[in-house]
């Protein structure tokens with residue numbers, strides 16, 4: 478599944494200062510759907526190069542990290558349970574850096 | 577960019593409608609009210625709430641010259657944008673300008689000052705930059721070279737707070753506005769509780785402070801959630817700068833911040849409730865406020881003969897850079913010695929109200 482992932486608000490520093498990543502993510506073996514829950518795990522192990530605790534806490538994003546799926550607050554579409562679709566655009570923004 | 581891009585795609589069953597206009601697709605969930613709201617309605621309610629806070633608290637008078645503390649970070653960028661917008665829309669009659677501090681940290685301010693300079697052009701607000709070198713005779717890099725990395729946050733916080741006041745005075749401002757938001761204030765309330773600092777606990781929720789001093793400060797974002805500030809900046813594509821201070825952040829404050837964010841996830845109202853708790857403490861303790869005088873060297877508000885900045889400067893200039901570092905209630909030997917040097921028990925840790933360098937903000 479093709480996705481565009483965008484990191485902002487300082488989170489890009491955790492992935493070698495690259496803000497936009499065009500990626501191909503496959504659902505877990507035996508499943509045909511990819512949920513946000515799985516995407517986070519994938520991002521943590523494939524894109525985050527340092528201080529993963531700034532990105533995730535438990536099985537979700539760290540509180541204070543905002544997530545938008547196709548420019549819509551993920552809290553409106555199921556947060557961790559949101560099922561991703563082809564060509565979705567997912568944005569992660571930290572509110573914890575700088576003022 | 578307005579609507580469009582990826583948003584145009586027909587979405588999953590969640591294309592919920594805005595609870596305000598019932599016409600457009602909701603774009604975010606407001607932490608304050610849990611409403612689902614579209615972008616346009618969000619812009620209106622976000623700006624209107626700030627306007628109402630300004631009016632209800634009589635923050636400004638027509639004709640005042642107002643400095644907007646501008647760090648290039650998210651809060652001050654959105655503040656500059658919204659203040660400029662509201663001033664025009666509602667005819668506040670304010671003479672607004674951006675005020676920025678250059679601490680002299682190699683590689684840090686260079687980028688964020690560039691951001692502020694872009695804001696100057698985009699929002700049509702004149703910019704004034706004051707440097708630590710001008711104000712104190714020392715850049716932050718020079719201070720760190722002298723004292724090491726360990727204690728520089730004390731200098732960051734104290735010098736930054738005064739730099740804005742001194743810069744504002746230099747520019748003949750009547751008032752200074754800062755981008756402290758609801759999350760910041762809730763965090764400060766908690767920290768003051770954790771430190772048992774009841775006098776500051778009562779003061780830290782005031783929307784305007786320093787009214788008896790030369791430059792009163794106010795916080796139009798007192799009730800504005802950080803989430804909404806960041807969403808607003810994102811949707812409006814406002815250009816801000818986000819990097820941590822390259823010098824070490826304040827761990828204790830970071831811990832309080834994380835706690836606030838955890839609470840917010842469970843119950844977003846918690847942030848406003850903590851602020852209200854702080855506000856209500858104030859009445860109960862208002863009679864015990866310590867007296868405040870002014871520094872005999874620079875005139876800044878201080879409960880000591882010398883204000884914290886002048887004490888730190890004296891240490892630096894005399895080659896005793898540790899002078900003035902540490903808290904009155906500190907437990908190690910150094911702090912005790914410092915304590916003995918002060919004539920009165922010092923209310924130090926000046927202004928945890930101002931952000932410390934972890935967020936290198938104001």
Ligand SMILES: [Zn+2]
Nearest residue numbers: 594597614617
């Ligand atoms: Zn609407």
Ligand SMILES: [Zn+2]
Nearest residue numbers: 871874883886
């Ligand atoms: Zn002084």
Ligand SMILES: [Zn+2]
Nearest residue numbers: 732821823933
């Ligand atoms: Zn610092």
